[in-house]
Amino acid sequence: MGTNASEGLSQAERLIAETIASSRRMGWTESGAAVRCITFRDYMSVCLYAPQYGYYRKGIRVGKAGDFYTSSAIGEEMGVCLAAYLANAAAERFGAEGGERLELVDWGGGIGRLGRQMLDAWRSRNPEQARRVRLTVVDGHPEHRRRAEEELAEAIAGGSARVMNEAEAERFPWEAERTIVVCNELLDAMPVHRVCRVGGRLLERGVAWDERRGRFYDCLTEPSDGRLAEASLARDGMRLREGQTAEVSLDGQIWLSGLLGRLGRGLVVIVDYGDESEELVSPHRMDGTLVCYRNHLASFDPYEAPGEQDLTAHVNFTSLRRAAQDAGWRESWYGTQKRFLVEAGLLERLVAHADADPFHPAARRNRAIRQLLLSDGMSELFKVQVFASEPDPA
Secondary structure (H helix, E strand, O other): HHHHHOOOOOOHHHEEEEEHOOOOOOEEOOOOOEEOOEEEHHHHHHHHHHOOOHHHHHOOOOOOOOOOOOOOHOOOOOHHHHHHHHHHHHHHHHHHOOOOEEEEEOOOOOOOOHHHHHHHHHHHHHHHHOEEEEEEEEEOOOOHHHHHHHOHHHHOOOOOOOOEOOOHHHHHHHOOOOEEEEEEEEEHHHEEEEEEEEEOOEEEEEEEEEEOOOEEEEEEEOOOHHHHOOOOOOOHHHHOOOOOOOEHHHHHHHHHHHHHHOOOEEEEEEEEEEOHHHHHHHOOOOOOEEEEOOOOOEEEOOOOOOOOHHHEEOOOOOEHHHHHHHHHOOOEEEHHHHHHHHHOEEEEEEEOOOOOOOOOOOHHHHHHHHHHHHHHHHHHHHEEEEEEOOOOOO
């Protein structure tokens, strides 16, 4: 990389440009010129997760001070509904025999707010059952873990909660425990490959470096993984039209398969935005679903401010279902977040009140419920998918 090109680059941009310069992968531009490149998946991985420089490795990323909100920031209602569902599911699946501990894992749990909300609601709903529950918040962001330890300080002191980094959680022997894993807006943050059909061929989108302009740009390259081959994608209903681009989250599938392979008796609850393959490659999605967030504003340029903006794509629930089935698990529930919340009793938490104060607890609760169910159609875009390690009890 030339001296002029390196001037004014952020640490993340410099790292990516150097990675491209040393890459053995070749691609080509629309004009057919050969260029050195990396896959978009590898570019996204550095942008989000490079130590010290990646978006998810520095600063607080959720809430008012971050770039996006999660459902737990709206109020406690999501945690209450999840706790209601999980308490019933645990009673049906694991029974009430003995004092065997139940592990509740909030993977990608951020600052621990949703985990605390679930634990508090579970204790209010079924104190005896909740005494056997131990909450583990797993997160890869050091500052998030510190905040989670503050959020859960009382529960940690009492032995009913703990905070782990991802490496610790990967090593923990979950197979020896009865375990429920909740993943709220986790999989949409995993790096994705971008595939496209050009000239009748299925190709992969790569990222090259324009040294003269000091900017990254799109190129085409051969598929980097056999699982991106046309026949493999067709298993999940991914059939692209000419000129269409779509995202494939091999990282998400690999992560889920690995998790299910380590669990014993358990449930995995995934809450995220996305859809089935058929919708994700429909004619109105010719450019895929990739979107960027910064300061609560959305954009569609992944090469603007690498490492300083969130990059995310819709979750493919068809591919997750297939990955779970391949791991010997079964889907026990799937539907919109709206339907899940209603079935879990969210509407029953609406409170009639005559107080005109918009900050009255009842008004705040009702507003949070309406926001979860109606806000921008997100409750329909968000889905809940539950996998079980064994058939549901008869």
